[in-house]
Amino acid sequence: MNKELSGTTVDVDAEGYLTDPGQWTKEVAVELAKEEGIELNDRHWKVIDFIRKDGAENGTAPNVRRITKIGGVPTKELYELFPGGPAKKAAKVSGYGKPHGCL
Protein backbone atom coordinates (compact mmCIF):
# COMPACT_ATOMS: atom_id res chain seq x y z
CA MET A 1 0.00 0.00 0.00
CA ASN A 2 1.14 3.59 -0.38
CA LYS A 3 0.58 6.79 1.45
CA GLU A 4 1.24 10.49 1.25
CA LEU A 5 3.85 11.91 3.64
CA SER A 6 4.66 15.63 3.41
CA GLY A 7 3.76 15.71 -0.25
CA THR A 8 5.68 12.55 -1.24
CA THR A 9 3.97 9.25 -2.05
CA VAL A 10 5.79 6.39 -0.34
CA ASP A 11 5.20 2.62 -0.17
CA VAL A 12 4.66 1.36 3.36
CA ASP A 13 3.78 -1.94 5.02
CA ALA A 14 0.88 -2.51 7.41
CA GLU A 15 2.81 -1.06 10.31
CA GLY A 16 3.84 2.06 8.44
CA TYR A 17 7.46 1.10 7.69
CA LEU A 18 8.79 2.21 4.31
CA THR A 19 9.28 -0.78 2.04
CA ASP A 20 11.78 1.04 -0.16
CA PRO A 21 14.46 3.00 1.75
CA GLY A 22 15.14 4.82 -1.53
CA GLN A 23 11.87 6.76 -1.12
CA TRP A 24 13.05 8.34 2.13
CA THR A 25 13.61 12.08 2.42
CA LYS A 26 14.28 14.29 5.44
CA GLU A 27 10.72 15.61 5.23
CA VAL A 28 9.37 12.04 5.24
CA ALA A 29 11.47 11.37 8.36
CA VAL A 30 9.82 14.27 10.17
CA GLU A 31 6.37 12.83 9.40
CA LEU A 32 7.36 9.26 10.33
CA ALA A 33 8.71 10.54 13.63
CA LYS A 34 5.42 12.35 14.32
CA GLU A 35 3.59 9.04 13.89
CA GLU A 36 5.72 7.76 16.76
CA GLY A 37 5.10 10.89 18.82
CA ILE A 38 8.68 12.11 18.35
CA GLU A 39 9.76 15.67 17.55
CA LEU A 40 13.16 15.42 15.87
CA ASN A 41 16.11 17.42 17.25
CA ASP A 42 19.85 17.43 16.52
CA ARG A 43 20.49 14.34 18.62
CA HIS A 44 17.88 12.39 16.69
CA TRP A 45 19.44 13.53 13.43
CA LYS A 46 22.84 12.26 14.51
CA VAL A 47 21.32 8.79 14.87
CA ILE A 48 19.32 9.04 11.65
CA ASP A 49 22.31 10.27 9.63
CA PHE A 50 24.35 7.34 10.90
CA ILE A 51 21.61 4.83 10.04
CA ARG A 52 21.21 6.27 6.54
CA LYS A 53 24.94 6.22 5.86
CA ASP A 54 25.54 2.76 7.32
CA GLY A 55 22.37 1.38 5.73
CA ALA A 56 23.42 2.61 2.29
CA GLU A 57 26.81 0.93 2.69
CA ASN A 58 25.45 -2.39 3.93
CA GLY A 59 22.02 -2.64 2.36
CA THR A 60 20.31 -2.98 5.73
CA ALA A 61 19.74 -0.80 8.78
CA PRO A 62 22.35 -1.18 11.55
CA ASN A 63 21.32 -2.88 14.80
CA VAL A 64 21.48 -1.21 18.21
CA ARG A 65 24.98 -2.52 18.86
CA ARG A 66 26.24 -0.98 15.64
CA ILE A 67 24.52 2.33 16.34
CA THR A 68 26.14 2.48 19.78
CA LYS A 69 29.56 1.10 18.89
CA ILE A 70 30.17 2.61 15.46
CA GLY A 71 27.67 5.47 15.53
CA GLY A 72 28.83 6.43 19.02
CA VAL A 73 25.40 6.89 20.61
CA PRO A 74 25.02 5.21 24.05
CA THR A 75 22.07 2.81 24.47
CA LYS A 76 20.62 4.89 27.31
CA GLU A 77 20.50 7.90 25.03
CA LEU A 78 18.87 5.88 22.25
CA TYR A 79 16.10 5.05 24.71
CA GLU A 80 15.62 8.69 25.59
CA LEU A 81 15.47 9.62 21.92
CA PHE A 82 13.23 6.77 20.75
CA PRO A 83 11.27 5.70 23.83
CA GLY A 84 9.71 2.24 23.84
CA GLY A 85 11.91 0.53 21.25
CA PRO A 86 14.83 2.41 19.72
CA ALA A 87 15.76 -0.39 17.32
CA LYS A 88 12.47 -0.38 15.48
CA LYS A 89 11.59 3.29 15.91
CA ALA A 90 14.96 4.58 14.74
CA ALA A 91 14.81 2.20 11.78
CA LYS A 92 11.31 3.37 10.91
CA VAL A 93 12.14 7.07 11.02
CA SER A 94 15.23 6.39 8.90
CA GLY A 95 13.15 4.67 6.24
CA TYR A 96 14.00 1.05 6.96
CA GLY A 97 11.88 -1.94 8.00
CA LYS A 98 11.81 -3.19 11.56
CA PRO A 99 14.48 -5.68 12.67
CA HIS A 100 13.15 -9.20 12.20
CA GLY A 101 13.88 -12.84 12.86
CA CYS A 102 13.48 -15.52 10.20
CA LEU A 103 9.90 -16.39 11.16
Add this chain to the structure above:
Amino acid sequence: MNKVLILGAGTAGTMMANHLRRELSPEECEITILDRDNQHLYQPGLLFLPFGKYRKEDIVKKRDKFIPNGVEFRLAEVDRIDAGNNAVILDGGETLRYDLLVIATGSRIVPSECEGLEGEGWHRNIFDFYTLEGSAALGQFLSTWKGGRLVVHIKEMPIKCPVAPLEFAFLADSFFKERGMRNRVDITYVTPLSGAFTKPVASEMLGHMLSDRQITVVPDFDVERVDAAEQKVISYDGREVPYDLLVPIPTHMGDLIIARSGLGDELDFVPTDPETLQSKAHPNIFVIGDATNIQASKAGSVAHFESEVLTRNVLHQLNGEALEPIFDGHSNCFIESGGGKGMLIDFNSETEPLPGQFPIPGVGPLPLLRESRLNHWGKLAFRWVYWHLLLKGRPLPFITTTLSLKGKIIPDLKENQT
Protein backbone atom coordinates in the same frame (compact mmCIF):
# COMPACT_ATOMS: atom_id res chain seq x y z
CA MET B 1 50.19 -26.15 -7.37
CA ASN B 2 47.45 -24.20 -5.59
CA LYS B 3 47.16 -24.29 -1.84
CA VAL B 4 43.70 -24.04 -0.30
CA LEU B 5 43.48 -23.66 3.45
CA ILE B 6 40.20 -24.09 5.33
CA LEU B 7 40.00 -22.68 8.87
CA GLY B 8 37.52 -24.58 11.03
CA ALA B 9 36.37 -28.19 10.60
CA GLY B 10 32.80 -27.68 11.81
CA THR B 11 29.69 -27.99 9.67
CA ALA B 12 30.76 -25.61 6.90
CA GLY B 13 34.51 -26.34 6.77
CA THR B 14 33.95 -30.09 6.64
CA MET B 15 31.47 -29.72 3.78
CA MET B 16 33.93 -27.56 1.86
CA ALA B 17 36.76 -30.07 2.34
CA ASN B 18 34.55 -32.79 0.83
CA HIS B 19 33.26 -30.65 -2.05
CA LEU B 20 36.66 -29.31 -3.03
CA ARG B 21 38.44 -32.66 -2.88
CA ARG B 22 35.85 -34.08 -5.28
CA GLU B 23 36.28 -31.18 -7.68
CA LEU B 24 40.05 -30.75 -7.56
CA SER B 25 42.62 -33.54 -7.99
CA PRO B 26 45.46 -33.78 -5.45
CA GLU B 27 47.85 -33.05 -8.36
CA GLU B 28 46.32 -29.64 -9.02
CA CYS B 29 45.53 -28.50 -5.50
CA GLU B 30 46.72 -29.14 -1.97
CA ILE B 31 43.90 -28.84 0.58
CA THR B 32 44.46 -28.44 4.31
CA ILE B 33 41.78 -28.08 6.99
CA LEU B 34 42.49 -27.04 10.52
CA ASP B 35 40.61 -27.08 13.82
CA ARG B 36 41.51 -26.54 17.45
CA ASP B 37 40.05 -29.88 18.57
CA ASN B 38 38.88 -33.21 17.18
CA GLN B 39 35.34 -33.26 18.60
CA HIS B 40 32.62 -32.53 16.04
CA LEU B 41 29.46 -31.53 17.86
CA TYR B 42 26.06 -31.95 16.21
CA GLN B 43 24.77 -28.61 17.51
CA PRO B 44 21.05 -29.09 16.74
CA GLY B 45 21.20 -31.94 19.29
CA LEU B 46 21.91 -29.39 22.05
CA LEU B 47 18.24 -28.46 21.94
CA PHE B 48 17.18 -31.96 22.97
CA LEU B 49 19.91 -32.73 25.49
CA PRO B 50 18.33 -30.76 28.40
CA PHE B 51 15.13 -32.81 28.07
CA GLY B 52 16.92 -36.16 28.26
CA LYS B 53 16.16 -36.99 24.61
CA TYR B 54 19.77 -37.41 23.47
CA ARG B 55 22.91 -38.39 25.30
CA LYS B 56 26.28 -36.73 24.75
CA GLU B 57 27.51 -39.78 22.78
CA ASP B 58 24.72 -39.27 20.22
CA ILE B 59 25.88 -35.83 19.24
CA VAL B 60 29.69 -35.85 19.35
CA LYS B 61 31.93 -37.67 16.86
CA LYS B 62 35.55 -37.32 15.82
CA ARG B 63 36.05 -34.60 13.22
CA ASP B 64 38.66 -36.45 11.17
CA LYS B 65 36.17 -39.25 10.36
CA PHE B 66 34.41 -36.77 8.07
CA ILE B 67 37.50 -35.35 6.36
CA PRO B 68 38.10 -37.10 3.00
CA ASN B 69 41.31 -38.84 1.98
CA GLY B 70 43.68 -36.48 0.30
CA VAL B 71 42.86 -33.56 2.59
CA GLU B 72 45.32 -32.86 5.38
CA PHE B 73 43.61 -32.43 8.76
CA ARG B 74 45.60 -30.45 11.29
CA LEU B 75 44.90 -29.92 14.95
CA ALA B 76 46.08 -26.46 15.87
CA GLU B 77 44.97 -23.20 17.41
CA VAL B 78 45.21 -20.33 14.96
CA ASP B 79 46.82 -17.20 16.27
CA ARG B 80 46.00 -14.90 13.36
CA ILE B 81 45.47 -14.48 9.67
CA ASP B 82 48.05 -12.31 7.94
CA ALA B 83 45.93 -11.47 4.90
CA GLY B 84 48.51 -9.12 3.43
CA ASN B 85 51.01 -11.98 3.15
CA ASN B 86 48.51 -14.75 2.32
CA ALA B 87 49.48 -16.61 5.46
CA VAL B 88 47.97 -18.03 8.64
CA ILE B 89 50.08 -18.01 11.76
CA LEU B 90 49.53 -20.76 14.29
CA ASP B 91 49.93 -20.58 18.04
CA GLY B 92 53.61 -21.32 18.48
CA GLY B 93 54.61 -19.34 15.41
CA GLU B 94 54.39 -21.80 12.51
CA THR B 95 53.28 -20.10 9.28
CA LEU B 96 50.98 -21.73 6.72
CA ARG B 97 50.85 -20.07 3.30
CA TYR B 98 47.76 -20.20 1.14
CA ASP B 99 46.63 -19.15 -2.32
CA LEU B 100 43.01 -19.25 -1.27
CA LEU B 101 41.64 -19.17 2.27
CA VAL B 102 38.19 -20.35 3.39
CA ILE B 103 37.18 -18.98 6.79
CA ALA B 104 34.72 -21.32 8.51
CA THR B 105 35.41 -20.53 12.15
CA GLY B 106 31.74 -20.27 13.14
CA SER B 107 30.34 -18.20 15.99
CA ARG B 108 30.54 -18.47 19.75
CA ILE B 109 28.45 -17.23 22.64
CA VAL B 110 29.90 -14.44 24.76
CA PRO B 111 27.94 -14.26 28.05
CA SER B 112 30.19 -11.50 29.38
CA GLU B 113 28.51 -9.11 26.90
CA CYS B 114 25.52 -9.03 29.27
CA GLU B 115 26.20 -7.52 32.67
CA GLY B 116 25.48 -9.90 35.54
CA LEU B 117 25.02 -13.02 33.45
CA GLU B 118 28.27 -14.72 34.38
CA GLY B 119 28.13 -13.83 38.07
CA GLU B 120 26.84 -15.91 40.95
CA GLY B 121 23.93 -17.40 39.03
CA TRP B 122 25.91 -18.83 36.10
CA HIS B 123 25.35 -22.60 35.95
CA ARG B 124 23.54 -22.43 39.28
CA ASN B 125 20.13 -21.24 38.03
CA ILE B 126 21.29 -19.67 34.75
CA PHE B 127 22.14 -22.10 31.92
CA ASP B 128 22.68 -21.61 28.21
CA PHE B 129 21.91 -24.49 25.87
CA TYR B 130 24.23 -23.31 23.07
CA THR B 131 27.28 -25.14 24.43
CA LEU B 132 27.70 -28.79 25.39
CA GLU B 133 28.57 -27.85 28.98
CA GLY B 134 25.62 -25.47 29.34
CA SER B 135 23.13 -27.81 27.75
CA ALA B 136 24.26 -30.84 29.80
CA ALA B 137 24.21 -28.82 33.05
CA LEU B 138 20.72 -27.55 32.23
CA GLY B 139 19.60 -31.16 31.75
CA GLN B 140 20.94 -32.02 35.21
CA PHE B 141 19.13 -29.05 36.72
CA LEU B 142 15.82 -29.80 34.99
CA SER B 143 15.85 -33.44 36.07
CA THR B 144 15.26 -32.40 39.69
CA TRP B 145 13.61 -28.99 39.30
CA LYS B 146 10.42 -28.55 41.29
CA GLY B 147 9.09 -25.73 39.12
CA GLY B 148 8.86 -21.95 39.22
CA ARG B 149 9.42 -19.17 36.71
CA LEU B 150 11.34 -20.21 33.60
CA VAL B 151 12.53 -17.29 31.48
CA VAL B 152 14.00 -17.83 28.00
CA HIS B 153 15.85 -14.66 27.12
CA ILE B 154 17.45 -13.54 23.84
CA LYS B 155 20.01 -10.77 24.34
CA GLU B 156 20.47 -9.59 20.76
CA MET B 157 20.46 -10.73 17.16
CA PRO B 158 22.03 -12.40 15.27
CA ILE B 159 22.02 -15.78 17.00
CA LYS B 160 22.60 -19.29 15.68
CA CYS B 161 19.47 -21.05 14.54
CA PRO B 162 17.13 -18.13 15.38
CA VAL B 163 14.17 -20.44 16.01
CA ALA B 164 16.00 -22.57 18.61
CA PRO B 165 14.89 -20.42 21.60
CA LEU B 166 11.26 -20.76 20.54
CA GLU B 167 11.68 -24.51 20.07
CA PHE B 168 13.23 -24.63 23.53
CA ALA B 169 10.13 -22.95 24.99
CA PHE B 170 7.83 -25.41 23.15
CA LEU B 171 9.85 -28.44 24.24
CA ALA B 172 9.94 -27.16 27.82
CA ASP B 173 6.15 -26.81 27.79
CA SER B 174 5.79 -30.37 26.59
CA PHE B 175 8.47 -31.70 29.00
CA PHE B 176 6.70 -30.20 32.03
CA LYS B 177 3.34 -31.51 30.82
CA GLU B 178 4.76 -35.03 30.48
CA ARG B 179 6.08 -34.77 34.02
CA GLY B 180 2.72 -33.60 35.30
CA MET B 181 4.15 -30.31 36.58
CA ARG B 182 3.15 -27.79 33.92
CA ASN B 183 0.88 -26.02 36.44
CA ARG B 184 3.91 -25.36 38.62
CA VAL B 185 5.92 -23.67 35.85
CA ASP B 186 5.48 -20.23 34.27
CA ILE B 187 7.18 -19.91 30.89
CA THR B 188 8.15 -16.44 29.65
CA TYR B 189 9.85 -15.69 26.35
CA VAL B 190 11.76 -12.40 26.34
CA THR B 191 12.96 -11.02 23.01
CA PRO B 192 14.51 -7.79 21.67
CA LEU B 193 12.35 -8.19 18.55
CA SER B 194 8.75 -7.04 18.22
CA GLY B 195 7.43 -10.52 18.99
CA ALA B 196 8.15 -14.25 18.84
CA PHE B 197 7.11 -14.11 15.20
CA THR B 198 8.03 -11.07 13.13
CA LYS B 199 7.07 -12.01 9.58
CA PRO B 200 3.47 -11.32 8.52
CA VAL B 201 2.47 -14.80 7.28
CA ALA B 202 4.10 -16.64 10.17
CA SER B 203 2.66 -14.20 12.73
CA GLU B 204 -0.82 -14.73 11.42
CA MET B 205 -0.58 -18.50 11.07
CA LEU B 206 1.43 -19.27 14.20
CA GLY B 207 0.67 -16.48 16.66
CA HIS B 208 -1.74 -18.74 18.54
CA MET B 209 0.96 -21.32 19.27
CA LEU B 210 2.27 -19.33 22.21
CA SER B 211 -1.06 -18.43 23.77
CA ASP B 212 -2.28 -22.05 23.33
CA ARG B 213 0.68 -23.15 25.40
CA GLN B 214 0.40 -20.35 27.94
CA ILE B 215 3.80 -18.99 27.07
CA THR B 216 4.01 -15.27 27.86
CA VAL B 217 5.93 -13.16 25.34
CA VAL B 218 7.74 -10.00 26.45
CA PRO B 219 8.70 -8.14 23.21
CA ASP B 220 10.98 -5.17 22.46
CA PHE B 221 13.11 -5.98 25.48
CA ASP B 222 16.64 -4.58 25.31
CA VAL B 223 18.37 -5.97 28.33
CA GLU B 224 20.53 -3.67 30.43
CA ARG B 225 21.62 -6.26 32.99
CA VAL B 226 20.79 -9.41 34.84
CA ASP B 227 20.47 -9.10 38.60
CA ALA B 228 21.47 -12.59 39.70
CA ALA B 229 20.98 -11.87 43.42
CA GLU B 230 17.43 -10.59 42.93
CA GLN B 231 16.83 -13.10 40.10
CA LYS B 232 15.55 -10.72 37.50
CA VAL B 233 16.34 -9.45 34.02
CA ILE B 234 16.18 -5.66 33.67
CA SER B 235 15.71 -3.67 30.46
CA TYR B 236 16.98 -0.22 29.54
CA ASP B 237 13.49 1.19 29.87
CA GLY B 238 13.19 -0.13 33.41
CA ARG B 239 11.05 -3.23 32.87
CA GLU B 240 11.91 -6.22 35.09
CA VAL B 241 11.26 -9.89 34.43
CA PRO B 242 11.76 -12.11 37.49
CA TYR B 243 12.98 -15.71 37.12
CA ASP B 244 13.79 -18.82 39.09
CA LEU B 245 15.49 -20.46 36.12
CA LEU B 246 17.01 -18.29 33.39
CA VAL B 247 17.89 -19.75 30.01
CA PRO B 248 19.72 -16.94 28.19
CA ILE B 249 20.77 -16.91 24.57
CA PRO B 250 23.85 -14.71 24.98
CA THR B 251 25.46 -12.41 22.41
CA HIS B 252 27.02 -14.29 19.49
CA MET B 253 30.36 -13.22 18.09
CA GLY B 254 32.88 -14.55 15.61
CA ASP B 255 36.07 -16.20 16.80
CA LEU B 256 38.75 -14.09 18.48
CA ILE B 257 41.14 -14.69 15.57
CA ILE B 258 38.88 -12.60 13.37
CA ALA B 259 39.32 -9.63 15.70
CA ARG B 260 43.04 -10.33 16.16
CA SER B 261 43.46 -10.35 12.39
CA GLY B 262 41.52 -7.12 11.92
CA LEU B 263 39.04 -8.85 9.61
CA GLY B 264 35.79 -8.44 11.54
CA ASP B 265 32.85 -6.08 12.07
CA GLU B 266 31.56 -4.94 15.47
CA LEU B 267 30.69 -8.56 16.37
CA ASP B 268 33.83 -10.06 14.82
CA PHE B 269 31.89 -11.42 11.84
CA VAL B 270 33.68 -11.10 8.51
CA PRO B 271 32.15 -8.63 6.01
CA THR B 272 31.23 -10.91 3.11
CA ASP B 273 29.54 -10.46 -0.25
CA PRO B 274 26.10 -12.03 0.30
CA GLU B 275 25.88 -13.43 -3.24
CA THR B 276 29.40 -14.69 -3.97
CA LEU B 277 30.63 -15.33 -0.39
CA GLN B 278 33.92 -13.60 -1.16
CA SER B 279 35.27 -11.50 1.70
CA LYS B 280 34.83 -7.82 0.99
CA ALA B 281 38.41 -6.95 1.91
CA HIS B 282 40.46 -9.69 0.20
CA PRO B 283 39.63 -11.39 -3.12
CA ASN B 284 41.38 -14.65 -2.17
CA ILE B 285 39.55 -15.02 1.15
CA PHE B 286 36.09 -16.62 1.15
CA VAL B 287 33.80 -16.98 4.14
CA ILE B 288 31.08 -19.54 4.88
CA GLY B 289 28.66 -20.47 7.66
CA ASP B 290 28.24 -18.63 10.93
CA ALA B 291 31.48 -16.67 10.46
CA THR B 292 30.02 -14.35 7.78
CA ASN B 293 28.19 -11.10 8.47
CA ILE B 294 25.52 -11.78 5.84
CA GLN B 295 21.86 -11.52 6.80
CA ALA B 296 21.06 -15.20 6.18
CA SER B 297 20.31 -17.30 9.28
CA LYS B 298 23.26 -18.82 11.06
CA ALA B 299 22.25 -22.43 10.44
CA GLY B 300 23.68 -25.69 9.16
CA SER B 301 21.18 -25.79 6.31
CA VAL B 302 22.30 -22.34 5.18
CA ALA B 303 25.93 -23.49 5.31
CA HIS B 304 24.90 -26.43 3.12
CA PHE B 305 23.37 -24.21 0.44
CA GLU B 306 26.31 -21.82 0.72
CA SER B 307 28.78 -24.67 0.24
CA GLU B 308 27.31 -25.46 -3.18
CA VAL B 309 27.70 -21.83 -4.27
CA LEU B 310 31.11 -21.42 -2.66
CA THR B 311 32.51 -24.54 -4.33
CA ARG B 312 31.73 -23.07 -7.74
CA ASN B 313 33.20 -19.73 -6.81
CA VAL B 314 36.41 -21.21 -5.38
CA LEU B 315 36.89 -23.02 -8.71
CA HIS B 316 36.20 -19.79 -10.61
CA GLN B 317 38.66 -17.88 -8.46
CA LEU B 318 41.41 -20.48 -8.91
CA ASN B 319 40.81 -20.44 -12.68
CA GLY B 320 40.85 -16.65 -12.85
CA GLU B 321 37.18 -16.52 -13.91
CA ALA B 322 34.39 -14.19 -12.78
CA LEU B 323 32.50 -15.28 -9.65
CA GLU B 324 28.81 -16.24 -9.80
CA PRO B 325 26.62 -14.02 -7.60
CA ILE B 326 24.02 -16.71 -6.92
CA PHE B 327 23.55 -17.19 -3.19
CA ASP B 328 20.05 -16.05 -2.17
CA GLY B 329 20.10 -16.63 1.58
CA HIS B 330 18.23 -19.94 1.20
CA SER B 331 17.41 -21.52 4.53
CA ASN B 332 15.38 -24.53 5.45
CA CYS B 333 14.65 -25.68 8.94
CA PHE B 334 12.55 -27.98 11.06
CA ILE B 335 11.03 -26.43 14.15
CA GLU B 336 10.12 -28.68 17.07
CA SER B 337 6.78 -27.63 18.52
CA GLY B 338 6.57 -30.22 21.32
CA GLY B 339 4.25 -33.18 21.86
CA GLY B 340 5.90 -35.16 19.05
CA LYS B 341 5.12 -32.57 16.41
CA GLY B 342 7.13 -30.17 14.36
CA MET B 343 7.00 -27.61 11.58
CA LEU B 344 9.11 -26.94 8.54
CA ILE B 345 10.05 -23.60 7.02
CA ASP B 346 11.80 -22.84 3.72
CA PHE B 347 12.72 -19.25 2.87
CA ASN B 348 15.41 -16.85 1.64
CA SER B 349 16.32 -13.19 2.01
CA GLU B 350 13.47 -12.09 -0.28
CA THR B 351 10.72 -14.58 0.50
CA GLU B 352 9.37 -15.12 3.99
CA PRO B 353 8.33 -18.60 5.20
CA LEU B 354 5.11 -19.58 3.37
CA PRO B 355 2.67 -22.47 3.68
CA GLY B 356 2.53 -25.30 1.12
CA GLN B 357 4.20 -28.66 0.57
CA PHE B 358 7.85 -29.64 0.55
CA PRO B 359 9.95 -30.75 -1.26
CA ILE B 360 7.61 -31.94 -4.04
CA PRO B 361 4.89 -29.43 -4.99
CA GLY B 362 1.37 -30.75 -4.31
CA VAL B 363 2.75 -33.97 -2.83
CA GLY B 364 4.94 -33.03 0.08
CA PRO B 365 5.16 -35.18 2.05
CA LEU B 366 6.17 -32.44 4.45
CA PRO B 367 3.72 -29.59 5.11
CA LEU B 368 5.25 -26.13 5.37
CA LEU B 369 4.52 -23.70 8.21
CA ARG B 370 2.10 -26.11 9.86
CA GLU B 371 2.49 -28.56 12.74
CA SER B 372 2.68 -32.24 11.88
CA ARG B 373 4.10 -35.49 13.25
CA LEU B 374 6.03 -36.04 10.03
CA ASN B 375 7.97 -32.82 10.50
CA HIS B 376 8.99 -34.01 13.96
CA TRP B 377 10.31 -37.21 12.39
CA GLY B 378 12.03 -35.03 9.81
CA LYS B 379 13.84 -33.16 12.57
CA LEU B 380 14.96 -36.41 14.18
CA ALA B 381 16.07 -37.77 10.78
CA PHE B 382 18.09 -34.59 10.26
CA ARG B 383 20.74 -36.01 12.61
CA TRP B 384 21.29 -38.93 10.24
CA VAL B 385 21.20 -36.63 7.22
CA TYR B 386 23.74 -34.36 8.93
CA TRP B 387 26.33 -37.05 9.58
CA HIS B 388 25.80 -39.00 6.35
CA LEU B 389 24.89 -36.50 3.62
CA LEU B 390 25.34 -32.91 4.76
CA LEU B 391 28.91 -33.09 6.11
CA LYS B 392 30.01 -35.15 3.12
CA GLY B 393 28.73 -32.45 0.80
CA ARG B 394 26.20 -34.78 -0.84
CA PRO B 395 23.16 -33.19 -2.47
CA LEU B 396 19.95 -33.50 -0.45
CA PRO B 397 17.26 -35.32 -2.44
CA PHE B 398 14.80 -32.94 -4.19
CA ILE B 399 16.21 -29.85 -2.48
CA THR B 400 17.56 -27.06 -4.68
CA THR B 401 20.41 -24.70 -3.81
CA THR B 402 18.31 -21.58 -4.24
CA LEU B 403 14.74 -21.20 -3.01
CA SER B 404 11.96 -22.63 -5.16
CA LEU B 405 8.48 -21.12 -4.99
CA LYS B 406 6.90 -24.28 -6.41
CA GLY B 407 4.52 -25.84 -3.91
CA LYS B 408 4.29 -22.68 -1.85
CA ILE B 409 1.07 -20.75 -1.35
CA ILE B 410 1.02 -17.01 -0.87
CA PRO B 411 -1.95 -16.52 1.43
CA ASP B 412 -4.31 -13.55 1.47
CA LEU B 413 -3.65 -11.98 4.79
CA LYS B 414 -6.22 -10.17 6.85
CA GLU B 415 -6.41 -6.41 6.20
CA ASN B 416 -4.27 -5.41 9.14
CA GLN B 417 -1.56 -7.93 8.47
CA THR B 418 -0.23 -7.33 4.95
